Amino acid sequence: MPNKIIFKKKISNFYRKISIPGDKSISIRWVLISSLSNGVSKARNLLMSEDVLAAINAIKKLGVKVVLKDNICKIYGVGVRGYKYKKYLTINAHNSGTLGRLISGILIDTTYPIKIVGDKSLSKRDFKRVAKPLSKFGASFQLKNNCNLPLVIKGSQNLKPIKFFENKGSAQCKSSVIFGGIKADGKTFIKAKKSRNHTELLFKYLKLPIRIKKNKNFDIIEIRKVKEIKPINYKIPSDISSGAFFIALTVLSKKSKLIIKNINVNPTRIGIVSILKKMGVKILLINKRIYKGEAIADVFVESPKNLKSINCPPSLNSEAIDEFLIIFLIAAKAKGVSTFKNLEELDKKESPRLKWGSKILRMMGVKVITKNNSIRIFGNPNLKVNKKIKIQKYLKDHRVFMTSVIAALSFGGEWHIHDKDAIKTSFPSFLKLIKTFK
Numbered sequence: 001m002p003n004k005i006i007f008k009k010k011i012s013n014f015y016r017k018i019s020i021p022g023d024k025s026i027s028i029r030w031v032l033i034s035s036l037s038n039g040v041s042k043a044r045n046l047l048m049s050e051d052v053l054a055a056i057n058a059i060k061k062l063g064v065k066v067v068l069k070d071n072i073c074k075i076y077g078v079g080v081r082g083y084k085y086k087k088y089l090t091i092n093a094h095n096s097g098t099l100g101r102l103i104s105g106i107l108i109d110t111t112y113p114i115k116i117v118g119d120k121s122l123s124k125r126d127f128k129r130v131a132k133p134l135s136k137f138g139a140s141f142q143l144k145n146n147c148n149l150p151l152v153i154k155g156s157q158n159l160k161p162i163k164f165f166e167n168k169g170s171a172q173c174k175s176s177v178i179f180g181g182i183k184a185d186g187k188t189f190i191k192a193k194k195s196r197n198h199t200e201l202l203f204k205y206l207k208l209p210i211r212i213k214k215n216k217n218f219d220i221i222e223i224r225k226v227k228e229i230k231p232i233n234y235k236i237p238s239d240i241s242s243g244a245f246f247i248a249l250t251v252l253s254k255k256s257k258l259i260i261k262n263i264n265v266n267p268t269r270i271g272i273v274s275i276l277k278k279m280g281v282k283i284l285l286i287n288k289r290i291y292k293g294e295a296i297a298d299v300f301v302e303s304p305k306n307l308k309s310i311n312c313p314p315s316l317n318s319e320a321i322d323e324f325l326i327i328f329l330i331a332a333k334a335k336g337v338s339t340f341k342n343l344e345e346l347d348k349k350e351s352p353r354l355k356w357g358s359k360i361l362r363m364m365g366v367k368v369i370t371k372n373n374s375i376r377i378f379g380n381p382n383l384k385v386n387k388k389i390k391i392q393k394y395l396k397d398h399r400v401f402m403t404s405v406i407a408a409l410s411f412g413g414e415w416h417i418h419d420k421d422a423i424k425t426s427f428p429s430f431l432k433l434i435k436t437f438k
Contacts, residue, residue, distance in 0.1 A: 004392075004418040007408035011437055013255040013303075018433065020243050022047040022236030023264045024426050025198050026294070028055045028098045029175070030234055032106060033202055035059040036182075037077030039231035046073045046236050050424045051096035058091045058103055080182060080226050081109065085155075090115045093149075095122055095350060095396070095425045100149065101130045101172040102199075105179030108139035110155035121350045121395040123149045129168070130176045136162040137180050161186035168345060169318040171196035171268075174221070178203070178210070181223035190221040195318045196268045201293035206230055237264040237296050241322040242427045244272050245402045247301050248326040249437070251281055252333060252410035256303040265297045271319025275327055276301075279334060280308040309336030309379055321345055325403040328357040329410070332366045334379035341374040350425075351397035360404060363389050364411060385413030392418035398425045405434060 027047040032055060034041035046052060056066050056073075063084030065076040078084075083106075093100035093116055100116055104127070107114055117123075127149055131141035138156035143149070161184045166174045174192045178199050181188030194217060203210040209224035243260045250258040265273075265285050276283050281304050285297040307330065320327060324346055331338035346353045358368045358375055364385050367378035385407075394400040401422040408415035423430045 003420055004416055005405075005420045005431065007405065007415045007417070010412045011249065011253060011409040013253055014437055015257045016437065017259040017261065018246065019261045020238045020246070020433070021045070021049075021427065021429060023239040024049060024051055024241070025098060025171075025196060026264065027052045027236055028096065028102070029198055029202055030232070030236065031055040031059060031075065032102055032179070033206070033229065034075040034077055034232060035062070035064045036080050036082075036106070037229040037231040038079050039077055041075045041077060041231040042233045043073045044071060044235045045238075047239070047426070049426050049428055050094055051099060051426060054092060054094040054096050055099045058093070058099065061089060061091060077229070077231055080229060083110075085111045085114070087112045090117060093118045093122060095119050097122060097125055098172055100127065101176045102179055104130050104151070104153060105134055105176035107153050108134055108137050108155050108180050109157060109159060109183050110153055111157075113152050113154045116149060116151045116153070118149045121397065124395075126348060127151050129170065129173050133162065133164045133173070133177050134180050136164075137184050159184040161188040163189045164191070166190060166192040169193040169195045170345070171199070175199040178221065178223050182208070182226035185225055188223045190223070192219050192221060193217065193318070194219065194268065196266070198266065198294070201266075202232070205293040206232060232292075234292060237291065237294060238262050239426075240264055240269050240272070240299070242430070243299060244323045244326050245406050245430070247272070247276070247283070247299065248330055248406050249409060250301045250303055251276065251307070251330055252406070253303050258301050260299045262296055263299050265295045265299070267295065268319055271316040271321075272323040272327060274316055275310060275312060275320060276330070278308070278310050279330065280304050280306060307334040307379070307381065309334045309338040312338070312340045314342040317342060317345070322349075322399065325353055325357045325399050326406060328361060328375065328377060329403055329407055331377040331379055332361050332364065333381055333383050335381050336379055338377045338379060339374065343375065344373040346373075349397070349399075351395040351400055353397070353399070356394055356397070356400050357403075360391070360400075360407060364407065364413075383411055385411040388414045388416065390416045390418070394419070396422040398422045398427065402427065402430055405431075409434070409437075
């Protein structure tokens, strides 16, 4: 059976209320933290994607018992220092940068060398950005070409606290050092550019020794050695990064409305909401509440009669970093020229997304100028696609695949989108849910 999907027809207008799977970032963090707890943690709505399953398989290799049954995941934590380190252990992070980088921080006290490997896409990504600060704790790291996976960690039993300046806005790098800090004697200081704070919120909810001082552009984080972590029962909220594709489908369709239930609307994750509001989209967060430290809401969106172009403030970049491909697609239908700058982190993801975002738009007939990590998109409110477009060889980046599907359903044309199993990393039920809109 060919691993591609073909679309030949635009979608019609709709008014829908949907639910989507659990948040990937929170799911992976819950798995890792639960494995370090003293007791049994239980989660509902855990995202059953390849990235999360890779995290579960990783902790199993480290001696942690996991039971999956009836949409409930139970993890029998072994304590902060309870991992069973064996000789010649290899952990496969597959496509997950979150897993590969965060678990590197947890493993800095390993008694035997541990190898971390990944798929073709992950093996191209920069792991020096975590190995360099983590080595200051006292662990040693070997990387391919001094930068990439495979990575070999040799831990230390005499870990010293560090000071780390995270200036790229990478939540993965920040979180890896936070995890390292829980095993080091003394107080670890992190000055971090604003980015996702799911790790900090979970630590605060669990009353772990973390202090956070917020400044305008940076957070100052202090983390001390942790003796014990309580187990945590969690109903994982839904993922706004996955919901973004259905938000975009609504925006790009005529006379359509959508409600997505129980979405994680952490302020560090809702850049797409701010951007779409600036573009004239009616998008509301309703029934907002706090659940175990995280902001949750239902998201309402209505297709606008007209879309305005945007000169996107770079201050919103980190809050929308996983949504830019779909935002570019929306900008293609806006009236006027939209500009997005300082997008160097976009090419640190599963594929060079700035390149792929511009490539998809050009194939659709949209004028695009890319220069110095910026992109200018010359929007056309009457944009239609009347040709065959083939999407392939994109390193199986799940967001490239899903963006292409939304483009096909919104603008027409005949789309041949290869490697449809790419969605397994973050949203395995994406195509099944898409079919309910036809």
